[in-house]
Amino acid sequence: MIKYRKQIVISLFVIVIVWYLLDKLSNGFVLDYIANNFTNVYEYTDAQGILHQVSKPDWENIKFYTLILTALLTAGCVYLIKYNADKKSKSDKADLIHQLEMELTAFRDGKEYLQMSEELAPIDSLLMQIRNKEDKQIQTIEKQTQQKNDLISYLAHDMKTPLASVIGYLSLLHDVKDIPKEQNDAYIQIALDKANRLESLIDEFFDITRFNLHDIVISRGKIQMRFLFEQLREQFYPIMLKQHKEIILDMPEDLVYYGDGDKLARAFNNILKNAISYSYEETKIFIECHQDEHTLTLYFHNQGDEIPKQKLDMIFEKFYRLDKARSTNSGGAGLGLAIAKEIVEAHDGTIRAESSMKETVFIVTLPMKI
Known part of the structure; x- marks a missing residue:
């Protein structure tokens, strides 16, 4: 109520000015009306036979009009307070909406934004959590992408070694016709081992290129x-x-x-x-x-x-x-x-x-x- 004291004083001052202007515009009719309705004139004759007139307050009318005036003043003050409060509330709401729009735009564009007001603190906290989670996900994706690219390069390089061995030993077996059986069997075994290794590397290569952690459909x-x-x-x-x-x-x-x-x-x-x-x-x-x-x-x-x-x-x-x-x-x-x-x-x-x-x-x- 203290913060509305100024509005109340202004309201009372405005009401007094209005009454004053009404009295001036009506050539004193307002004050005469008040005087006539708030007083009663009584006449009496004293012992010497002299007629006297005495004015006394009409307390019934005073109470009645005081009650009406109080009600009007109260209603006016309440209306003024409510009007100012609604106006300030709309202004504050518009400011909050504008601030929120600016913060969300900055968040969407990945820009830095100022600390929000106290009313928007929960939203500010939520946005910070979302951004932190998003940053971690981006870092994880970047790390996994780099690891994936490195492994593809490594595997592509590693494939050359067993493939070269397979080609080399098979070429040797094809070109040399009189290789002893023991040596022939050894060359075949080496080529087979390298071919198995190459198959394993190819399987791993396919795993890397096709594997994403999407939802796995289970058929029980x-x-x-x-x-x-x-x-x-x-x-x-x-x-x-x-x-x-x-x-x-x-x-x-x-x-x-x-x-x-x-x-x-x-x-x-x-x-x-x-x-x-x-x-x-x-x-x-x-x-x-x-x-x-x-x-x-x-x-x-x-x-x-x-x-x-x-x-x-x-x-x-x-x-x-x-x-x-x-x-x-x-x-x-x-x-x-x-x-x-x-x-x-x-x-x-x-x-x-x-x-x-x-x-x-x-x-x-x-x-x-x-």
């Missing part, structure tokens, strides 16, 4: 888990034999899971490929399974170098490779575990890794859905 069906892992074990048998390794399965024969068999096979294939690549020669890879009413948990154990704790989450990122030296013989594109993670999460599951000097374990947890 019954999967005989033991049979699926038996197939994977057979698939890796030549590599395991050469490196004197072995895959040991510890899971029930009749274990059934309801999921996308093709995609889960790819995820488990990538996990196994990683375990084989980073495990010591002449060691065993154990795959065990625990099932309860709600979850199916798979453990992939392998013996190899310990993965530092700060890198246990990073190994599931796209294009991240633990071996920064990028071995030509075993280096991958860094997509295998990222693809496995996407497939597992598309089944509403989780994947994580634990590592120590003794062993590294990949743990896949899948919900049991029917």
Whole structure:
């Protein structure tokens, strides 16, 4: 109410001026009217017989007109206060809208903007969060794009080496007719190994060029888990034999899971490929399974170098490779575990890794859905 004191005083002053002007314009009629209506004249004769006239206030009329005047003054003050408040509110609202438009325009154009007023503080905070999130996403995309481009260049370069070996040894076998059988077999084996390596590099190249983390569509069906892992074990048998390794399965024969068999096979294939690549020669890879009413948990154990704790989450990122030296013989594109993670999460599951000097374990947890 204090901040409207000036408006009230002005209102009263205006009312007095209006009354004064009305009196002047009416040649004193207003004041005469007030005098006639607010006083009563009484006559009486004293003891000497003299007639006297006495004016006394007409309190009933005074009360009545005071009440009306108070009501009019109050209504006028309230109207003036409300009018000024509405005018200021509209002005403030227009200023806020203008400020918000300027800030949103600056935000859209990626320009710096001034701190917003207190009323717009929540919006300012939200815009800052959006911008920070957007900046992080841009940085992540730029980083992944650079990694992708580097890996494509590396793989393109690496393809030349096995391809040159294949061409060289096949040309030698074609041109030289009297090569001893033992040497002939050795050349064929070398060419075959290099061709297999070239195929692996081409697969990785295709993974890089076509892989984007879009939503994966899951087509669920019954999967005989033991049979699926038996197939994977057979698939890796030549590599395991050469490196004197072995895959040991510890899971029930009749274990059934309801999921996308093709995609889960790819995820488990990538996990196994990683375990084989980073495990010591002449060691065993154990795959065990625990099932309860709600979850199916798979453990992939392998013996190899310990993965530092700060890198246990990073190994599931796209294009991240633990071996920064990028071995030509075993280096991958860094997509295998990222693809496995996407497939597992598309089944509403989780994947994580634990590592120590003794062993590294990949743990896949899948919900049991029917």
